[in-house]
Amino acid sequence: METVTLTIKDQPGLYLEADTISPDALAGKKAEEIAGLPVYIGKEEHRLGDFFDVSGRAGATAAETKIVVGGDLSRVKYIGMKMTGGEVVVNGNADMYVGAWMQGGKITVNGNVDAFAGTGMKGGELIVKGNAGNYLGAAYRGDWRGMSGGKITVTGNAGSDLGTFMTGGEIVIGGDVDVHVATHAEGGKIIVKGNAKSRVGGQMVEGEIYVFGSIDLMMPGFAYREDVDIEVDGTKGRFALYEGDLGERHRKRKGQMIYGKLYQQIRA
């Protein structure tokens, strides 16, 4: 695997739209060619090299390409958008849409990400070693197709509207989450190791949510069923199982109604 190193040298006055920072866009290119790739500030087109020092070279394909991005990237959007393979390591905080519509490969962010990380994600792995903003693994505005595959792991906390319209894949949050978890979900798995606030699983049709800590306010559409002993992401424990959202339509499989499942750990 060949490595390209991008180090931010000049902070953009406004936000930089840089979906070219992805193994797919860089594959097969030398440092000079990479520096010439387009990035946008509003309607203005610039070169990637105007803002970044570029060194190293890319592999022949996306899968053979690793990108290491360094510096303060809190004004850089769309890192790893739509990537299908290879690896991106972000050493710093990144702005919105990291790994959005990602299909394969791996992104590691050693910092925080802003909103819409993993939007519409279909595959691959996104690891955030800090906190994530709102709409993690959610659907794009207006769309009904949220995260459908792959895995997102956040070490810290996540914001609101996590996994909206999620249909598959897995999200693991090490810390706490804000309101609205898995709204409208029709599949997928969300694990919250810390606490959740209100509106967990609202309008959920199918899928699983696991909360290790507290839930401030339970949705009225969720009904308690039973206590179960299960192992979740390496943690064995007793969980209260709720099913919902009872206000939504639910399909049947073998005569049985399928509900969204919400598990909350029972602490002695």
Next chain:
Amino acid sequence: MAEYLIKNGFVFDPVQGIKGDKTDVAIKDGKFVETTAVKNPKVIDATGKTVMAGGVDIHAHVAGAKVNVGRSFRPEDKLFGFKAGRGIERMQGGFSVPTTIKTGYDYARMGYTTVMEAAMPPLYARHTHEEMRDTPILDQGAYPVFGNNWFVLEYLKNHEIENTAAYIAWLLRATKGYAVKVVNPGGTEAWAWGLNCENVHDPVPYFDITPAQIIKGLIEANEYLGLPHSMHMHANNLGNPGNYTTTLDSFKLSEGIKPNNKFGREQVMHHTHVQFHSYGGDSWANVESKAKEIMDYVNSHDNMTIDMGQVTLDETTTMTADGPFEHHLTELNHLKWANVDVELETGSGVVPYVYSPDIKVCAIQWAIGLELALLATDSMRVFLTTDHPNAGPFIRYPRVMKWLMSQESRDQQFDAFKHKDKVIDATNLAGIDRELDLYEIAQMTRAGPAKSLGLAHMYGSLAPGLEADVAVYDFNPNEPYAPDTIETAFSNARHLFKTGVQIINDREIVSNGNKRTLWVNTKVNENAQVMRDVKEKFLRYYTVTLNNYEVSGHYLPNPYVIEVDATQ
């Protein structure tokens, strides 16, 4: 104005009976002229290329309230379809509900120059005209909807044809409308009470009238006035298994009525998107094609025209004044739904929809649309549409042409279906080996719609005296071709002229044209009753006053008025 001579192309013009002969086409002062009439023309070399009049779309939803609802509640439709402005081209965006700018450009790229907005709620006429005004290049007109209008329901209950006609004339003038549109007659009004009218004899709640009375009455009023276009019909029971009987019952209401107009139109009913109205069976499990039964009727009755409503197997945004149908659709697919009641006039709904080749019903719908066109004995009466964006975006017209012109391409599509055998069992298409030629395509996309609209004196042909709307395509009809060549060639006109102005040169858009809005001004005898009813209803029921209702002045910076005199 500049003179042009389009030399050496293979010309297809059904009006003049030209079937691919090498003929030169001359343009002067915005009109076609004899080649001898041009003195020092700019020459366009069309050697080895196809030349046709500008396309005329009789039915598309491209401007107005419901299109805009579609745009605003589907931001995801624009997500990756954005194109920055460049040269004369302005910024474009969207796929199934594109921006006005993209609408104009994409139609132009397909060689289309005239497009009719198929449903204008009168109350939102100003908005519709604002969007048409902002759509470049195309000549456009809009059909106000009448089939659920309280005035119409009340007049027709008592069979007051003259009053209905006077009201139509007033509303066409007030809204700068072009034709009488009917959508689910009575059913959309019934929907305001959570009901529907599923066949032509279902009573409309609270109005003591049936869809049959509305349809027949509006046809009679339309002919009483002698409007350029006939009554433009979207029947009851759209999109339901077994609905072909409702469709045939609706067709039959036109029997015995003779066309009365000075515009060369021969039909008294245009029935739109017939694909959605040609289903047999009694559930989605056993739905099947009844295109043969429908086309047997159409082929043997020359007082009607139809268009296809071809499903293109895309993700799209359905939108119609048929409120109950959109509710039915959202119950099917559970995606988002918008619904509007337009006061005394009509209603509407909007729902996104994905026509997947993996879903049996979608594949059956695809086959039915093509059957309609391939079973037609007269291509001058069966037109190519997708009911944009309902059955698919209009940018797929060249793909529909490919399917109509090439059995090989249809076989390829059959092979791509997940439920191929079931689709073949439920439809007739696999047994049809007809391949349309470019002459028939020109009938379905130019000459036929222009005639049905009563606009044969302006569009649809390259005859001297007509508007100089002409497209040149990179397609040689005398050489063997792969099916996809058709789609590529007819999606990217090499040259396009609109009223003598060069819009596309070498596939580049070089002008935003000088688009016009067509509307019909009908002179009728003074009718104190109707004017009193209008004033009374506005005072009593409407949320706006008459002064805030009528469309005037700056809404139509470049109007083209078609005058009709119905005073006798």
